[in-house]
Amino acid sequence: MxxxxxxxxxxxxxxxxxxxxxxxxxxxxxxxxxxxxxxxxxxxxxxxxxxxxxAAGFTAPVSTPPLHQAPTPQPHYPYYPPAGHPQPTQGWPAPATPTRRPAGFMAAGILIVLGAMVGAAGGVLIHLRGIALPSASSLALAAAFLLIALSATSGATKAIAAVAAVSAGAGLAVAIAAQPLYHMLPFPRLLFALPGIALAVAVLVLGITGRSHFGTFGMVAGIGYAVVDAVGSVLNLIGMSYSAWIIPSLIALLFLVLFGIAVLLGRVPAEEPA
Structure with a gap:
């Protein structure tokens, strides 16, 4: 079969x-x-x-579509979460806040650079020829920090800039009033150093609190000025020779020039008044 x-x-x-x-x-x-x-x-x-x-396995064959036949696409609808639930966020960065460069910052930056340069020249001339220029330097710095206080939008920056202006003004007052009495005062070095120390501390804090205005460059320049100027002031207070304290003092003034450039390029939010 x-x-x-x-x-x-x-x-x-x-x-x-x-x-x-x-x-x-x-x-x-x-x-x-x-x-x-x-x-x-x-x-x-x-x-x-x-x-x-x-018998249970003897079922009718399942019909499948041909391989060349693409499946029917299913529509995709946007998902809207119900009220009260977190909304989905896109991975795009937030738009940058528009800023502008206030005229007060530009003028203050120029005055700080000029004040630092006059201070450096005065430190050399007073040793070589007995010509004193600290009053002109202090006047320029006092005006510069006053402009920063008027132009900044941050409350902390305004306050610290005002302190810096007062410190520079105190240096101007000491230079004018106490210079003739220098050798008659009990602690002349300390009297002349105190306004400068206060100014250095104010610039240090201003560089930190004003980072939103002057950037990281301004913060580093302000810290550098304060630290190096403090070294020069201490060497001067303890009676070191001119050649020992003039070098850190000149380096500190270089940092002050850099800080002035940061102020010159400083910015404030465009929607806020200068």
């Missing part, structure tokens, strides 16, 4: 025993499973049990 004849006979027996009509591929599954498990297909009981056990 050929293979098709055997399958036909097996199909007839399955139909007679179970009432099911199996397709050829299902009959092949029955034969393969019988061979796998050593089931005698001639035994009606074993054949009925085998077909019954496999």
């Amino acid at each position: 050929t293979a098709p004849d055997r399958l036909t006979a097996l199909s007839a027996r399955v139909s007679a025993l179970t009432g099911q009509q199996l397709r050829p591929d299902q009959l092949d599954t029955v034969v393969a499973r019988a061979f796998q498990h050593g089931i005698d297909l001639q035994d009606d009981g074993q054949l009925r049990a085998l077909v019954g056990g496999l």
Whole structure:
């Protein structure tokens, strides 16, 4: 008996025993499973049990779309979270706040640079020729810090700039009033150094609090001026020679020039008054 004849006979027996009509591929599954498990297909009981056990797997084939047929795209709708829930945020940076360069900062920066240069020249001339120029330097610095106090938008910057202006003004007053009495005063070096120390501390704090106006460059220049000027002031107070304290003093004035440049380039928010 050929293979098709055997399958036909097996199909007839399955139909007679179970009432099911199996397709050829299902009959092949029955034969393969019988061979796998050593089931005698001639035994009606074993054949009925085998077909019954496999009946659950004999389901209709599932139709699938051809591979060349693309799936139907599904529409995408925007998601709006309900009220009271956090809203989704975009990963874009916030727009920069518009700024402007106030005229007060530009004028103050020029005055600080000029005051530092006059102070450096005065420190040399007073030693070489006895010509004193500290009053002109202090006047320029006092006017510069007053302009900063008027032009800044930060309250802390305004306050510290005002303190710096007062310190420079005190240096001017001491230079004018106490210069003739220098050798008659009990502590002349300390008297002349105190306004400068107060000014250095004020510039230090101004560089830190005014970072939003003058940037990191201004902060570093202000700190450098304060630190180096403090070294020169201490050397002068303890009676060191001119050559010992003039070098840190000149370096401090160089930092003050850099701070003046930072002030010259300083900015304030455009929407706020200068």
